[in-house]
Amino acid sequence: EAQVTQNPRYLITVTGKKLTVTCSQNMNHEYMSWYRQDPGLGLRQIYYSMNVEATDKGDVPEGYKVSRKEKRNFPLILESPSPNQTSLYFCASSPQGRTEAFFGQGTRLTVV
Amino acid sequence: GEDVEQSLFLSVREGDSSVINCTYTDSSSTYLYWYKQEPGAGLQLLTYIFSNMDMKQDQRLTVLLNKKDKHLSLRIADTQTGDSAIYFCAETLYSSASKIIFGSGTRLSIRP
Numbered sequence: 630e631a632q633v634t635q636n637p638r639y640l641i642t643v644t645g646k647k648l649t650v651t652c653s654q655n656m657n658h659e660y661m662s663w664y665r666q667d668p669g670l671g672l673r674q675i676y677y678s679m680n681v682e683a684t685d686k687g688d689v690p691e692g693y694k695v696s697r698k699e700k701r702n703f704p705l706i707l708e709s710p711s712p713n714q715t716s717l718y719f720c721a722s723s724p725q726g727r728t729e730a731f732f733g734q735g736t737r738l739t740v741v
Numbered sequence: 742g743e744d745v746e747q748s749l750f751l752s753v754r755e756g757d758s759s760v761i762n763c764t765y766t767d768s769s770s771t772y773l774y775w776y777k778q779e780p781g782a783g784l785q786l787l788t789y790i791f792s793n794m795d796m797k798q799d800q801r802l803t804v805l806l807n808k809k810d811k812h813l814s815l816r817i818a819d820t821q822t823g824d825s826a827i828y829f830c831a832e833t834l835y836s837s838a839s840k841i842i843f844g845s846g847t848r849l850s851i852r853p
Contacts, residue, residue, distance in 0.1 A: 633783075664843075669749065671829065671845040672784075687840070719783055729774075730841060732783030 631656045635720050635733035642710055642740055650705045650736050652720030658731070660723045661703040662687065663695065665716040666735075672719065678703055710740040745844035747830050752850045759817040761847045763830030766811060773806060774831040775815045778846070784829060787815070822851050 633654045642648055654661065662677035664687075674687030678697040692714055694706040703722075707714060717737050721730040744766045753759045765773070770792050776784040790797045790804045790813075797804045803816040817824055830844040 662841075669845055671745070672843040674840060677840070721784075729786045729789070730784075732785070734781075734783050 631731070633720055633722050633731050633733040635718075635736050638734060638736060640736060640738050642738070644711055644740055645709050648707050648710060648738075650707075650718060650720075650738070652703045652705065652733060653701050654703075654720075654722040654731070655701065656722060656724075656731065657700065658722035658724050659700070661697070662721050662730075663693070663703070663705045664719045664721065665689065666719060667716050675705070675718075710738075712740045714738065715740050745830055745832055745842050747828075747844040747847045749845060750848050750850070752852055753820050755820060755822060755851050755853055757820055759815075759820045759824065759849055761815045761817075761828050761830075761849065763813040763815075763844055764811055765813065765830070765832050765842075767832070767834055767842075768808075768811065769834050770832040772833045773804075773813050774829075774833075774841070775802075775804065775813075776829040776831060776843075778827040778829065780826075787828075817849075820849075820851055825849060825851050 636651045659680045663675040664672040666672050673689045675693050676695040678684045681700050684695050717735050719735050720733040723730045747763045774789040775787045777787045778784045801818045805814045827846040827848050829846045831841050833841050
């Protein structure tokens, strides 16, 4: 089944403790991205990647890192999480940036 | 600038038509999308329209695009309880194929 898989689905952590949210897609898509969803703000792009070893900042990249060492994986790294990073995070992939994006189920992160 | 705006809430009676509206600011939009987010799930593409089209119909869904007013609407005929969700309007721009710009989402609730 074609899908984007994120893990974990839920995470509660403490300020400053490094964490990684994984994202994997099995559709051989070149393009992957991370969004955060906050009430009343829609989805805001954090980082995106056009292909392996090609990543770039989205609208709200501060406090986040990503890597794209393999085509299928695009992990999101929070080196020192802060409470303002409490949010719902989505990973998405698409064969190219202009067509349908396939979304993961989301990761609800709480930083206390 | 890039901005996509939607009203936050819409309530309709079961069996009536729902019309969800969206305005965008960038005239270089190439694709305009409607995504649906059900509770606890990621976003799923409902339909999309090329910027050179005025209308697209797909079963109960009708998308209307008014390029002059930069206005996009989604009409759902015979609204059912399963249509309860958050609906996101989104666009991609000619200048940036890597970026999908989302509105804040409209929460559609169905009353009996």
